[in-house]
Amino acid sequence: MKHQPLIRHTALAALALCAVTGVGAQEAHPHWGYKGQHGAAHWGELEAGFEACARGAAQSPIDIRKTVKEALPALEFQYTPGAPTLINNGHTVQVSMPAGSKLVVNGKAMELQQFHLHTPSEEAIGGKRAAMVAHFVHKGEDGGTGVVAVLIQPGKTHAAWAPIFAHLPRPGEKLTVDGLAVDASALLPASKGYYSFAGSLTTPPCSEGVQWMVLKEPVKLGAQQIKAFRQLYNANARPLQPLNGRVVKEST
Ligand SMILES: [Zn+2]
Numbered sequence: 001m002k003h004q005p006l007i008r009h010t011a012l013a014a015l016a017l018c019a020v021t022g023v024g025a026q027e028a029h030p031h032w033g034y035k036g037q038h039g040a041a042h043w044g045e046l047e048a049g050f051e052a053c054a055r056g057a058a059q060s061p062i063d064i065r066k067t068v069k070e071a072l073p074a075l076e077f078q079y080t081p082g083a084p085t086l087i088n089n090g091h092t093v094q095v096s097m098p099a100g101s102k103l104v105v106n107g108k109a110m111e112l113q114q115f116h117l118h119t120p121s122e123e124a125i126g127g128k129r130a131a132m133v134a135h136f137v138h139k140g141e142d143g144g145t146g147v148v149a150v151l152i153q154p155g156k157t158h159a160a161w162a163p164i165f166a167h168l169p170r171p172g173e174k175l176t177v178d179g180l181a182v183d184a185s186a187l188l189p190a191s192k193g194y195y196s197f198a199g200s201l202t203t204p205p206c207s208e209g210v211q212w213m214v215l216k217e218p219v220k221l222g223a224q225q226i227k228a229f230r231q232l233y234n235a236n237a238r239p240l241q242p243l244n245g246r247v248v249k250e251s252t
Pocket residue numbers: 116117118135202
């Protein structure tokens with residue numbers, strides 16, 4: 001008989017309030033979302049620290065159209081299996097990873113902190129968005145942020161992604177699954193060719209100085225897996241932002 005994994009749930013008090021009941025007096029941070037008066041068009045006005053959302057000149061996401069082909073440094077994913085914590089923070093499902101997984105680019109190592117999901121994909125290629133995207137967020141020792149975007153298209157059920165989609169937490173919930181180890185490298189496509197450009201966080205405070213690496217090859221996920229996420233969030237992608245003269249490099 002198959003042993004049922006033990007799932008430990010924790011409610012995130014402040015975030016649950018934000019996600020489930022909207023603006024509450026006890027909230028330490030303003031409510032922001034993807035629709036209406038708290039939607040992306042208003043992020044810049046919601047809090048003093050959010051100005052970059054409205055006034056930044058190098059914002060993400062972008063539509064990747066014109067590129068400059070170059071021999072870019074290889075992305076060396078030195079990811080190791082680790083026990084994830086799945087968090088539904090009211091804006092997305094985030095998978096926080098323990099220390100030990102690194103991305104090395106041009107000799108510079110950045111630690112994988114978490115990855116999370118958007119639908120549809122935030123970044124577009126030639127004006128087209130994918131069904132979803134996963135953002136793998138890394139921090140360098142210098143405090144710099146590097147995000148690897150993995151586009152997701154419908155296809156067959158993806159075995160490595162399956163345990164995550166089987167345990168999606170509800171809004172305001174955080175969970176761990178006994179015995180579950182995730183090797184994030186198994187979540188990536190085979191080919192590591194990428195687009196590279198300077199951008200920002202795609203959520204408030206929209207901080208700039210983020211190094212974006214969008215993998216050219218998407219991964220395929222089953223329709224049921226995509227649907228499971230869309231039952232929680234059916235649209236959590238920021239609108240496309242102007243390029244403002246930025247150059248998009250493409251690996252050869
Ligand atoms: Zn993201």
